[in-house]
Amino acid sequence: MNLKPIPADRLPELLRGMPKAELHMHIEGSLEPELIFALAQRNGVSIPYASVEDLRRAYAFTNLQSFLDIYYAGASVLLKEQDFYDMAWAYLQRAAAENVLRTEMFFDPQTHTARGVAMETVVNGLHRACVDAQAQLGVSAALILCFLRHLSEEEAFATLEQALPHRDKFIGIGLDSSEVGHPPEKFARVFARCRELGFHLVAHAGEEGPPAYVWTALDVLKVERVDHGVQSSKDAALMRRLAADRIPLTVCPLSNLKLCVFPDLAQHNLGALLDAGLVATVNSDDPAYFGGYLNENFVQTFAATGLTAQQAFQLADNSFVASFASAAQKQAWRERLQAHFAGF
Numbered sequence: 001m002n003l004k005p006i007p008a009d010r011l012p013e014l015l016r017g018m019p020k021a022e023l024h025m026h027i028e029g030s031l032e033p034e035l036i037f038a039l040a041q042r043n044g045v046s047i048p049y050a051s052v053e054d055l056r057r058a059y060a061f062t063n064l065q066s067f068l069d070i071y072y073a074g075a076s077v078l079l080k081e082q083d084f085y086d087m088a089w090a091y092l093q094r095a096a097a098e099n100v101l102r103t104e105m106f107f108d109p110q111t112h113t114a115r116g117v118a119m120e121t122v123v124n125g126l127h128r129a130c131v132d133a134q135a136q137l138g139v140s141a142a143l144i145l146c147f148l149r150h151l152s153e154e155e156a157f158a159t160l161e162q163a164l165p166h167r168d169k170f171i172g173i174g175l176d177s178s179e180v181g182h183p184p185e186k187f188a189r190v191f192a193r194c195r196e197l198g199f200h201l202v203a204h205a206g207e208e209g210p211p212a213y214v215w216t217a218l219d220v221l222k223v224e225r226v227d228h229g230v231q232s233s234k235d236a237a238l239m240r241r242l243a244a245d246r247i248p249l250t251v252c253p254l255s256n257l258k259l260c261v262f263p264d265l266a267q268h269n270l271g272a273l274l275d276a277g278l279v280a281t282v283n284s285d286d287p288a289y290f291g292g293y294l295n296e297n298f299v300q301t302f303a304a305t306g307l308t309a310q311q312a313f314q315l316a317d318n319s320f321v322a323s324f325a326s327a328a329q330k331q332a333w334r335e336r337l338q339a340h341f342a343g344f
């Protein structure tokens, strides 16, 4: 659409108020230190941090693995269905307050089943929060089950079997955790099976890993979206492929900053991805750990890189286009976005 000029000093207000979708957020990564301590106390779990402040201080990461070590420690407080509900509900309330109309949340069942928590405890708690979000907050929320890529494909198959009785409660399959050394093709057979079963498919690729991982996510796993994918800009042929096939990238700027994928936000390639015609989106990844929820990702990235109102519109529109909602629902959200910009 044709936008009237919007001064840069009004951009934060525009970014916070615009309707948007979030497509790359790990629900276990929304666990705030306060909730970790509350759940630890409720469940009688001991965690290796003396206080909320002590835990928050540990959030100085040097790479993906240093984050994952703390992330798995935090998740250890989740034991009961209500714990999973409370975690998701806390995020969904924030999402509603940030004008997120649609969220597709990742969850990692293996992080919990490995500790003896039943699959149904995890899925039922998260799904109940999604149902309540639609009814009470007006947020459309769906779940994507992720396999942990540092584990084996056999373990992914076992997880899929455990989850299938609940298949009406999640819409897709993803692949996350430690990327380097665990290329997408390690999960070729289980993704083929998930595809037969009719699930939407996504995978993390090209966060720290090379463009080759994005190629195999596309050509071997046959994903519909690539999570992160920022390393794709090192491969011109890959950039052309992503643009031609309109494969969305779910980019997470503050995560990239915290995990040192880019030395500072001003050097982030989000603008370059948009300029190349890619369906890029902005997302928060693990917001409790990376210093901000979705609106903070938008506001800080725009301030650092000088992106414009036109690009804000494009990113929000991309987020609806790239979602797995129905065509009619997407169209309704896109019209709401246009009305928001027209009335700003």
Ligand SMILES: [Zn+2]
Residues within 6 Å of the ligand: 024, 026, 176, 204, 227, 285, 286
């Ligand atoms: Zn992620």
